[in-house]
Amino acid sequence: MSRLNYHKVELEGHTYPVVSVAFSPDGKRIATASNNWTARIWDAESLQVLKERRGADGGSSVAFSPDGKKVVAAGSSTTVQTWNAESGEELQRLTEFPDLVCSAAFSPDGKKIVAVGDKGTARIWTLE
DSSP: OOOOOOOOOOOOOOSSOEEEEEEOTTSSEEEEEETTTEEEEEETTTOOEEEEEETOSOSSEEEEOTTSSEEEEEOSSSOEEEEETTTOOEEEEEOOOSSOEEEEEEOTTSSEEEEEETTSOEEEEEOO
């Protein structure tokens, strides 16, 4: 069995537990979601916050699109939200989910989002 090397780093700034984390496809940024509905994008090298969305529906899940230009955040509500990873601007708010959203992700081509709720409901949206 091989051993993995690791570097201990701390992403400081969230005041509630971070419950989801994802690297951007190019590895230069990290997205985090905290269970107080705060989502952040960090520089992966300097560990500085680049963008933050307070009140974002990022309570349990955050993911980058395959091209790294968008972030999907979801959780702790019935809403899934996409936002621009560069500017932090909200792009779409997908609200017709019947129960609390647990997780959301982009399709490999970045044209769809899938989300699953706490009662087993799944929805797929085709993005504009």
